[in-house]
Amino acid sequence: MSECNMTYRGSDARDRALASNTSTSGSAIAGGYEPYFLEQLEPALDDLAKNGVKLAVNAGASDVAGLAAAVRKMVAERGLKLKVGYVDGDDVTEEVLRRYREGEEFLSLPSNKSIRDWGYEPLCAQCYLGGTGIAMAFAAGADIVVAGRVADASPTLGAAMWWHGWGREEFGPLAGALMIGHLLECSTYATGGYYSGFKDLAPNDTDLGYPIADVDAAGEALITMETGRHGLVTVDTVASQLLYEIQGPLYFNSDVTARIDGVVLKQVDENAVHFSGVVGLPPPSTTKVGITAKGGYQAEFHFYLTGLDIAEKAAQIERQVKALMGEHLSKFTCLKFQVAGTAAADPQSQDEATVDLRIFAQTRDPDILSAGALVDSDRGSFARFCIQNLLQGYPGSTMATDMRNAVGKLFFEYWVALLPQDAVTEMVHFPDGSSQRVPAPTKMTTYPREQDSYEPASPADLSSFGPTKRAPLGYVVLGRSGDKSSNANLGLFVRGDEEWAWLRSFLTTSKLRELLAKDDEGRQIDRTEFPGIKAVHFLLKDHLDRGYNSTSGFDALGKNLCEYIRARYVDVPVRFLERSTLWKREA
Structure with missing residues (x-):
């Protein structure tokens, strides 16, 4: 499960529940699980039964009971005796909406802002569950346990709890x-x-x-x-x-x-x-909750720019499109003109000389992005605003031929906050048909909202590492980055002890801001160190423009942040370059 598919599944379940005047725990949400899991399970069932393998999965999404029933049917059709249990309770829509109506702030984890400043009405909510329910189902004889929004690591945790008989403390x-x-x-x-x-x-x-x-x-x-x-x-x-x-x-x-x-x-x-x-x-007294709202509609239009004067060509496109939009400009909640790539100097092919200009638009007015507006001159149309400039456009004016992205599609806003664990009704449903509530932990701790952040203690003198050469950071440093809602995380690490002494001394928060360059918007950045793996870790708060479901950026999941930073040129000690293999075998 990801923030993406839980948002879509949860919204769909809520819409169907409202249409049928029921709750999201009723039959109105049938089919709200991830069906591809069944495709993966079917060829494995015989081996699971033959070898006594247990399976836990979080593919239940917004219809955990429905997935459990589908698995039972598949098992029965193959004449197997595998027992199926399931864990639910992650849908906390009613509880969150009640608290919202009563004025709870639901402070955003990335930005620390109140949900009152969000500007959207909550539609549905799912919280993250642990592995205890999975362990309980295994202990009751289940061979397969399906769950909804248990945390990604919870199936492994639950299986290990059951196998080793660990207590909750x-x-x-x-x-x-x-x-x-x-x-x-x-x-x-x-x-x-x-x-x-x-x-x-x-x-x-x-x-x-x-x-x-x-x-x-x-x-x-x-x-x-x-x-x-x-x-x-x-x-x-x-x-x-x-x-x-x-x-x-x-x-x-x-x-x-x-x-x-x-x-x-x-x-x-x-x-x-x-x-x-x-x-x-001890576990925290709260659990993370994702709150979904319908954000409006979004579309994008692409031009290809080639050769010289890329910046000037992009500026002309922006002027012309905005001029055609006129009074409709105010209808867009987000409108960005983004150039991706750089045209090579003295290019050896036309591809090397070409970049993509993306016009990204979001609005709460579906008409301005509709396909019908393309032929109705009385209504504004995002696509028409772009197309009509072709005959007065930049030299070589060329648009992408596929217009489907230029027609509006629904997008969602996602708000991540905290919910008390004792407000969650987690249930485990055993193979024999009985059910039991999974109690909240008895020993919990209230942790600060912000984690430890610090600059290097007793940093090394960078000159002590000898002569340097300007080179990409990634010639000696590995790393990984990712997202959690609109936060981006970045971990950079090295292989040698001497490189570690240099990295932790060199890579301060201010240095990271320097490397971010135009992408540093001055928001909070936390820094910590992992000496056992020779890593410096950064958390860039609210860096991803609202996160995957609604972001206007190219790096929707934060995965390319690391590769951008590794590509930045810094002063690298020559002796590190001489023994590193990371830069070799370049194309």
Whole structure:
């Protein structure tokens, strides 16, 4: 489950529930799960039954009961005896709407603003659940447990809780299993997918194997992978995934809080890494809740600019389009003219000389983006405003031939806040048809809203590393970045001890702002260090223009932030370049 599909599924479920005058826990939401899970499950069922393999999955989305019923039907049709349970309660729409009507602020986690300043009416809400319900279902004999918006790492945590019989206050092993779940949750991201050292894989990179974790009773693990596949399990690939989509030294879950800045990774064999060093703390008294609203409609139009004077050509497009829009300009809640790429000097092909200009528009007025407006001169039309300039346009005026993106489509706004755990009614439904509420943890802690942030203590003298050369940071530094709503996270790490002394001293918050250059909008940036994996981590608060569901940016998921920073030129010690392999095999 992602913020994207939970938003779409939740909104659809709420619309159908309102239309049928029922709640989102009723039959009106039938079919609101992720159907592709059934396609993946069907060929595996016989092996699950034969080998006694347990399965937990969070594909239930907004119809967990419906997915459980579909799985039971599939099992029965194959004549198998696999038992199915499910966990729900993540849909907290009614509770959130009640609190909203009573005036609760629901302060945004990225911006700390009140939901009263949002400008949108909440439609539905889902909170993140832990792994306890999954463990309870397994303990009651379930072979397959389906869930809705349990956190991505919760299926692994729940399976480990059941297997090892951990109690809810055994925070050390719980925290370790939570982070092992984090390593596994994006599958091949831990075996070479989205890996900044990806050139180590080529040409064997077309069938990356899935990671495997052998979780021990202490909550530590040996991370390996499928045999006979492409891919790598190294300290670097595992560190990359560890740094993905975290928010700082604390990693929160409904069951436990993991302190992760002391993580230790050790290469123990080929494609085998031992994972340890997580510290367990009580879970937070709150859980994260995502609140969805209908934001309006959006569309985009593309021009291709070639050769000389790109900036001037882009400026002309903007002037001409806005002039045609006239009074309709006020109807757009977002209107951006964005140039992607740079035309090469002395290009050797027309492709090398061409960039994309994207006009991105959002509005609450569907008519101004409608297909009908293209032929109705009495109504404004975003596409027509762009097309009508072709005959008076920049030299070489050429638009993208596919006009479908220029017609408006619904988009959603997403507000991330906190909800008390004791306000959530999490339920586990056992294979025998009975159900039980999953109680909130009895031992919880109220954590500060902001995590630890600090600059390097006792930094090294940068001149002590010898002569430097201007080079991309990525010639010696690996990393990973990602999103959580509108926050972006960025983790940068190195392979050697001397490089680590340099990186942690060099890479301050002010240096990151310098590297961000035009992309630094002055918002809050938190910094922390992970010495066990030689990493500096940054959290860029509210960096992604509202996040995936509504962002106007190209990097909707924050995944390219790392590669942008690695491409920036800095003064790199020459001896680091001489022993690094990251820059080699350039095209």
